[in-house]
Amino acid sequence: METMTKSDLKEFRSETKRWLEENCPTSMRTPPKEFADLYWGGRNSTFSSEDQKNWFTKMLEKKWIVPYWDTQYGGGGLSPEENNILTQEMIRIGCRKPLFSFGISMLGPALHQFANKEQKMRFLPDITSGKTWWCQGYSEPNAGSDLAGLQTKAEDKGDHYLVSGSKVWTSYADKADWIFCLVRTDFEATKHNGISFLLIDMKSAGVSTRPIKLISGKSPFCETFFDGVKVPKENLIGTLNDGWTIAKYLLTHERQMIGGVGETDVRKAVHEIALENMPSKDGILSDSILRSEIAEIEMNDAVFEMTIQRITDEAKTGVNAGALSSFFKYYGTEQNVARMELISSITGTNGLLWESDNKDAVSVVRTFCRSKGNTIEGGTSEVQLGIISKRILNLPS
Amino acid sequence: MALIITEEQKLLRDSATEFLAMNAPIEQFRELRDDNYRAFDEGLWTKLVEMGWTALTIPEEFDGLEFGYTGLGQVLEEMGKNLTKAPLFSSIVLGATTLTESSNQELKAAWLTHLMDGTKRFAFALDEQTYFDPTSIATTAKKANNQYTLSGKKTMIIDGASADAFVVVAKTEDNEINLFLVEAKTAGISISTDVLLDAGTYASVTFDQVKVSEANRISTAGQGSNLLNQILNTACICLSAEMLGMVSEVFDQTIAYLKEREQFGKRIGTYQALQHRAAIMFSEIELCKSVVIKGLQAIDEKSEDLDQLASLAKAKLGKTIKLVTNEAMQMHGGIGVTDDVNIGFYFKRARVLQRLFGDYSYHLDRFARLNKY
Numbered sequence: 001m002e003t004m005t006k007s008d009l010k011e012f013r014s015e016t017k018r019w020l021e022e023n024c025p026t027s028m029r030t031p032p033k034e035f036a037d038l039y040w041g042g043r044n045s046t047f048s049s050e051d052q053k054n055w056f057t058k059m060l061e062k063k064w065i066v067p068y069w070d071t072q073y074g075g076g077g078l079s080p081e082e083n084n085i086l087t088q089e090m091i092r093i094g095c096r097k098p099l100f101s102f103g104i105s106m107l108g109p110a111l112h113q114f115a116n117k118e119q120k121m122r123f124l125p126d127i128t129s130g131k132t133w134w135c136q137g138y139s140e141p142n143a144g145s146d147l148a149g150l151q152t153k154a155e156d157k158g159d160h161y162l163v164s165g166s167k168v169w170t171s172y173a174d175k176a177d178w179i180f181c182l183v184r185t186d187f188e189a190t191k192h193n194g195i196s197f198l199l200i201d202m203k204s205a206g207v208s209t210r211p212i213k214l215i216s217g218k219s220p221f222c223e224t225f226f227d228g229v230k231v232p233k234e235n236l237i238g239t240l241n242d243g244w245t246i247a248k249y250l251l252t253h254e255r256q257m258i259g260g261v262g263e264t265d266v267r268k269a270v271h272e273i274a275l276e277n278m279p280s281k282d283g284i285l286s287d288s289i290l291r292s293e294i295a296e297i298e299m300n301d302a303v304f305e306m307t308i309q310r311i312t313d314e315a316k317t318g319v320n321a322g323a324l325s326s327f328f329k330y331y332g333t334e335q336n337v338a339r340m341e342l343i344s345s346i347t348g349t350n351g352l353l354w355e356s357d358n359k360d361a362v363s364v365v366r367t368f369c370r371s372k373g374n375t376i377e378g379g380t381s382e383v384q385l386g387i388i389s390k391r392i393l394n395l396p397s
Numbered sequence: 398m399a400l401i402i403t404e405e406q407k408l409l410r411d412s413a414t415e416f417l418a419m420n421a422p423i424e425q426f427r428e429l430r431d432d433n434y435r436a437f438d439e440g441l442w443t444k445l446v447e448m449g450w451t452a453l454t455i456p457e458e459f460d461g462l463e464f465g466y467t468g469l470g471q472v473l474e475e476m477g478k479n480l481t482k483a484p485l486f487s488s489i490v491l492g493a494t495t496l497t498e499s500s501n502q503e504l505k506a507a508w509l510t511h512l513m514d515g516t517k518r519f520a521f522a523l524d525e526q527t528y529f530d531p532t533s534i535a536t537t538a539k540k541a542n543n544q545y546t547l548s549g550k551k552t553m554i555i556d557g558a559s560a561d562a563f564v565v566v567a568k569t570e571d572n573e574i575n576l577f578l579v580e581a582k583t584a585g586i587s588i589s590t591d592v593l594l595d596a597g598t599y600a601s602v603t604f605d606q607v608k609v610s611e612a613n614r615i616s617t618a619g620q621g622s623n624l625l626n627q628i629l630n631t632a633c634i635c636l637s638a639e640m641l642g643m644v645s646e647v648f649d650q651t652i653a654y655l656k657e658r659e660q661f662g663k664r665i666g667t668y669q670a671l672q673h674r675a676a677i678m679f680s681e682i683e684l685c686k687s688v689v690i691k692g693l694q695a696i697d698e699k700s701e702d703l704d705q706l707a708s709l710a711k712a713k714l715g716k717t718i719k720l721v722t723n724e725a726m727q728m729h730g731g732i733g734v735t736d737d738v739n740i741g742f743y744f745k746r747a748r749v750l751q752r753l754f755g756d757y758s759y760h761l762d763r764f765a766r767l768n769k770y
Contacts, residue, residue: 271770285770295765303713306687310400331680389672396667
């Protein structure tokens with residue numbers, strides 16, 4: 001790729017600005033409010049409006065569904081600088097993502113890193129075109145924090161693997177077309193060394209799903225069952241029995257996503273919610289105890305954001321920040337849970353409304369309940385603290 | 398601006414690490430304390446001046462290095478690690494900053510050179526009561542015939558006993574805050590000292606009808622409060638840099654101890670009860686590093702967010718240094734509460750720094766007020 005000069009980038013920005021202005025419908029420039037506002041692609045997804053369809057189609061034609069992937073996979077082939085500019089310009093006018101996809105954020109990076117040429121050509125273009133909705137099959141009923149203890153087995157039957165077992169916490173498994181799975185291919189080896197990374201078509205005979213209801217109500221989570229499912233051997237990614245390497249690589253991505261790293265902050269400040277809901281005198285909240293709890297949360301939010309910036313800046317100078325994803329996941333989610341608990345208190349009895357016309361209040365209580373899972377999913381806080389103490393502090397085991 | 402230090406700042410930091418290991422390691426702190434709480438070593442002060450540390454924040458216009466507070470912060474952090482005792486904070490961070498931030502060119506020309514070459518030292522006289530409250534000042538400055546008469550009592554003056562002059566915060570008759578430069582030998586000044594928990598000597602100074610010339614009023618009319626605010630912001634961030642050094646050092650020593658101390662036939666660092674607490678401290682310290690560099694850069698950039706960043710830094714470091722010094726002591730077990738090891742020095746110094754220029758709750762409250770709630 002040719003190096004872009006500063007003036008080239010300037011031109012790219014103004015051209016991008018013009019194009020987005022022209023092609024992004026006004027209704028696609030508001031924050032998504034409900035599930036229907038997100039388009040996930042795949043055979044089970046429908047557009048909820050003409051605007052949503054148009055926006056997706058325009059971006060697809062422009063190859064900007066995944067703008068930074070190579071053009072041979074249907075990506076836009078943009079350089080990191082160009083991609084940054086595109087992201088900034090989309091955020092500036094509030095464009096929604098045209099496609100929500102674990103294929104882009106999770107499976108794609110792993111395929112780029114570990115799949116062979118043929119597999120890349122087979123799977124990546126269907127991600128960039130939104131044809132395949134991918135879900136993730138990692139955890140099992142008896143392998144949560146101890147993920148490597150997973151027992152779903154894939155037996156070698158010559159030209160295929162025979163998969164039996166079950167997965168849990170598979171988001172949108174009831175809607176997805178394909179699942180990327182960790183399966184056990186060697187029962188003799190030590191637990192980290194007998195795992196493989198397998199792609200399975202959800203239409204295969206023997207696959208079934210059951211939705212999971214959470215304390216917050218309906219959820220995207222499912223249980224997924226594999227009852228003697230035949231999976232072609234060419235669906236194995238990477239080396240047989242070395243799937244843990246891919247799993248670790250992906251978990252790092254996932255932790256950063258859950259920890260909120262790299263997301264734009266559109267939340268209303270906690271103190272603004274407090275001023276709307278609680279008594280105050282001369283602009284000072286009257287409840288001094290809740291007031292200091294709010295200040296503490298906001299202080300830590302502000303300093304955590306600085307920390308994301310500092311570590312990103314350090315990484316650019318070559319400092320290895322890999323192990324710090326556990327710190328981000330730990331701190332970001334603990335902070336989120338504490339924030340939701342506080343917002344719930346601030347809103348008083350409104351913060352208890354479960355079914356009501358007051359949709360905003362209901363959303364607070366549902367989000368509050370949902371947040372309790374943040375410090376569990378993607379590796380519990382305790383698992384993250386264990387990783388920090390072993391990998392960063394090198395404490396003995 | 399990227400939240401990392403520049404190559405030049407890193408060089409300065411490395412030279413400070415090396416210099417302090419050679420000239421002012423933690424053992425010197427113990428020696429000074431055991432020598433009847435000696436405030437600092439004059440020989441070391443001369444060397445600090447030769448290192449250029451007193452000139453870092455002084456503008457080139459007055460022959461300073463104009464290297465900035467981010468640079469000075471690196472030095473203060475290293476001094477924190479060693480609990481180095483020197484009047485750098487009192488005379489430069491508080492003293493020289495008062496002049497450089499003021500618009501009084503005559504006083505700058507008269508004093509900055511001497512502050513830089515270390516032959517003269519300032520001390521900052523603000524506190525009057527037990528709880529930090531820079532808005533409630535009872536010391537008065539009454540004007541008559543081109544001179545002011547200062548009356549009042551100041552406490553908690555860092556390095557006050559050996560200062561050549563005091564920066565005194567007083568209220569003029571228009572009820573405005575003003576800052577005055579008062580030489581220590583002026584008639585009507587009496588000084589007493591107390592030793593605090595950190596083995597440091599702090600002065601209380603009584604100003605009894607002390608005459609100060611108009612020329613020695615540092616602040617211009619109506620600007621005293623702003624100048625004071627600027628000095629306090631700078632002080633909070635610089636103290637946070639020093640606390641960050643202390644926190645890092647105590648944490649490193651504690652982690653090393655967890656890896657070496659054996660109980661029940663195992664190294665205590667293998668116990669999850671301690672591992673998780675160590676990891677929590679690690680996380681809090683990561684946050685501390687960010688707010689300190691952000692704050693130091695904000696002083697240099699004259700950022701509009703300085704008020705908020707100063708309170709964030711002082712609150713976050715105050716809270717974290719309490720956590721880390723307490724955990725360090727607990728994890729060291731019995732030896733941690735003896736005077737034979739240095740953990741107690743950090744613990745005691747931490748309590749003093751936590752309270753100087755406003756404690757955790759003071760700055761949490763200020764942060765909330767700045768955000769209008």
